[in-house]
Amino acid sequence: DGGITQSPKYLFRKEGQNVTLSCEQNLNHDAMYWYRQDPGQGLRLIYYSQIVNDFQKGDIAEGYSVSREKKESFPLTVTSAQKNPTAFYLCASNDGTGRIGSGANVLTFGAGSRLTVL
């Protein structure tokens, strides 16, 4: 079945350490996204990529980095510069064609990764 796989599901990190969250999709989607969710809150966009080897900052990119070397993969690194990294991280994808009426904003989400900083 096609979908998005995020790993690990749970991750604990000490302050000052970088950590990388994995996101892999087999939907042949061009665009991929990373969101952050804090308890009781909505989702906030961290980074997105519309095509391989290209990505853009979202609304809260500071303290995060990404790469898009393959169409299937969009890993997110939470660096030590992120002041409050404890959160639920969600990866999503869509075909990103952008054509009117194409439903380009129908996102498929992964199950999420919960990061806790000790």
Added chain:
Amino acid sequence: DAKTTQPPSMDCAEGRAANLPCNHSTISGNEYVYWYRQIHSQGPQYIIHGLKNNETNEMASLIITEDRKSSTLILPHATLRDTAVYYCIVSRSGNTGKLIFGQGTTLQVKP
């Protein structure tokens, strides 16, 4: 993208229809209405979207008012598994996935 307003919480009896309202009074002519839901500690799930006409799929129906300033998501026969946070989002198609997920409506389906 236009902002949406939803009630923070609603209850529904199991087997009855759940009607979730959403106001989007500043919606533009080229903006779609999308509904997603998020079951606790999982990723959001797409439900349905529409532009002007009412839409129906295997999960739900979407009723959009003629002036497009509000809409209602209808789950015709709610089950306990429909307990979730429901997000109403307004966005132009092709807006690079920058959907604004607010706090949504927490729907509690009760036996």
